[in-house]
Amino acid sequence: xxxxxxxxxxxxxxxxxxxxxxxxxxxxxxxxxxxxxxxxxxxxxxxxxxxxxxxxxxxxxxxxxxxxxxxxxxxxxxxxxxxxxxxxxxxxxxxxxxxxxxxxxxxxxxxxxxxxxxxxxxxxxxxxxxxxxxxxxxxxxxxxxxxxxxxxxxxxxxxxxxxxxxxxxxxxxxxxxxxxxxxxxxxxxxxxxxxxxxxxxxxxxxxxxxxxxxxxxxxxxxxxxxxxxxxxxxxxxxxxxxxxxxxxxxxxxxxxxxxxxxxxxxxxxxxxxxxxxxxxxxxxxxxxxxxxxxxxxxxxxxxxxxxxxxxxxxxxxxxxxxxxxxxxxxxxxxxxxxxxxxxxxxxxxxxxxx
Amino acid sequence: xxxxxxxxxxxxxxxxxxxxxxxxxxxxxxxxxxxxxxxxxxxxxxxxxxxxxxxxxxxxxxxxxxxxxxxxxxxxxxxxxxxxxxxxxxxxxxxxxxxxxxxxxxxxxxxxxxxxxxxxxxxxxx
Numbered sequence: 001x002x003x004x005x006x007x008x009x010x011x012x013x014x015x016x017x018x019x020x021x022x023x024x025x026x027x028x029x030x031x032x033x034x035x036x037x038x039x040x041x042x043x044x045x046x047x048x049x050x051x052x053x054x055x056x057x058x059x060x061x062x063x064x065x066x067x068x069x070x071x072x073x074x075x076x077x078x079x080x081x082x083x084x085x086x087x088x089x090x091x092x093x094x095x096x097x098x099x100x101x102x103x104x105x106x107x108x109x110x111x112x113x114x115x116x117x118x119x120x121x122x123x124x125x126x127x128x129x130x131x132x133x134x135x136x137x138x139x140x141x142x143x144x145x146x147x148x149x150x151x152x153x154x155x156x157x158x159x160x161x162x163x164x165x166x167x168x169x170x171x172x173x174x175x176x177x178x179x180x181x182x183x184x185x186x187x188x189x190x191x192x193x194x195x196x197x198x199x200x201x202x203x204x205x206x207x208x209x210x211x212x213x214x215x216x217x218x219x220x221x222x223x224x225x226x227x228x229x230x231x232x233x234x235x236x237x238x239x240x241x242x243x244x245x246x247x248x249x250x251x252x253x254x255x256x257x258x259x260x261x262x263x264x265x266x267x268x269x270x271x272x273x274x275x276x277x278x279x280x281x282x283x284x285x286x287x288x289x290x291x292x293x294x295x296x297x298x299x300x301x302x303x304x305x306x307x308x309x310x311x312x313x314x315x316x317x318x319x320x321x322x323x324x325x326x327x328x329x330x331x332x333x334x335x336x337x338x339x340x341x342x343x344x345x346x347x348x349x350x351x352x353x354x
Numbered sequence: 355x356x357x358x359x360x361x362x363x364x365x366x367x368x369x370x371x372x373x374x375x376x377x378x379x380x381x382x383x384x385x386x387x388x389x390x391x392x393x394x395x396x397x398x399x400x401x402x403x404x405x406x407x408x409x410x411x412x413x414x415x416x417x418x419x420x421x422x423x424x425x426x427x428x429x430x431x432x433x434x435x436x437x438x439x440x441x442x443x444x445x446x447x448x449x450x451x452x453x454x455x456x457x458x459x460x461x462x463x464x465x466x467x468x469x470x471x472x473x474x475x476x477x478x479x480x
Contacts, residue, residue, distance in 0.1 A: 084395065084400070084401065087389060087391045087392055087395065088389075088392060088401075090389050216391050217390070217391040217394055218394065218398065221379075221394055221397075221398065222379075223378060223379040223380040223383065223390035223391065223393070223394050224378055224379075224380045224390075225378060226376065226378055333404065334388050334389070334392055334403065334404055334406075334407040335388075335392050335395070335396055335401040335402060335403045335404060335407055336401060336402050336404065337395070337400060337401050347404075350357060350402060
């Protein structure tokens, strides 16, 4: 596709013909021609997706020989920004909020996983990086999953550039992908696509996001636990290096050891029907998870139905407004999130990162 | 150092310092009077502590704010009594200092007077 953008600064947004676009980071996966083609293919597949809960992917725009992904942009904030804001003022997002957001994302995933191309063939789209920095909360309580197609190249870029600090959504990768990244099958060029990969990887990621909304911290880094046992669990070769916390290997280890017991402990404060839903979504084995995102969404909606009070876009919008308002005075905060600019006021020396 | 890098390295140093003490995030957060989840986000490089929080963290973690901010002794003096580290001088400034080092005190005083005059004069250099 061709388009002219006023600025191709990654992360920048611009409006044209009443639509808002966002220039995503450049498609960068090293020098391999094969990887470059694979990245472009992922973006091309994503352009088929048109759903109210999915930010449109318009394709690639080249600038000075460098391809960029162009995505629909919605005003509002990332889920991560909202979770940060709540945490800063010791507020909790309601279980209804968590269930509603997860149900909306589940609908997006159900559609994407079943999407067909124009000849009626399944596209087998997997997002791979569903996470709080990929879920946008817009005006009127709209929930949108972003970065379809772009996730592949972003993850590749991150995994290939050690030391990969835990950032963004590597932290939400499903165990079957992480296992394959660690030990790719012989002759496999694409570590992010293990044989048999399907939408259930996204169900795991969404389960982790749901749990994070419910407990208000990243579930694999609980505040009450020491992780000093981790070095012992690493194979010899990896242990030889110094082991900084929260690098990709450490993280992979945590995800791969997030078994039923860990999930049970992480869910202690979660209300019962949601605890069961989270546990099933977070099964290590894809076969034990929900077979489809649709089924996960249905159970979440069923839970919402039992609350006695309807929770929908309007309630979500109110809750977002309440949390952001609570965190609006930066002078009262102990620390400042810097995930995106323009949502909350920041001290003047905090130039934000994107 | 840009803010993002600063935030990340601060988190890493905090985590290493906590690890050394064998404390959980919750314990450090309690000592520093912070919400445990906010402290967790700081450690993961997702949040920048405000200055009063930084002081509390330095105390709770038993590590200097310099270490948390990745400032070394060659960049900053430990106190106002300690000599200003030369590391913060430009090569030109260092060269001037080295030239003065061997001079008799009378000559250095003269340079001091000249410096005062030059300092008072308007600068046309951009």
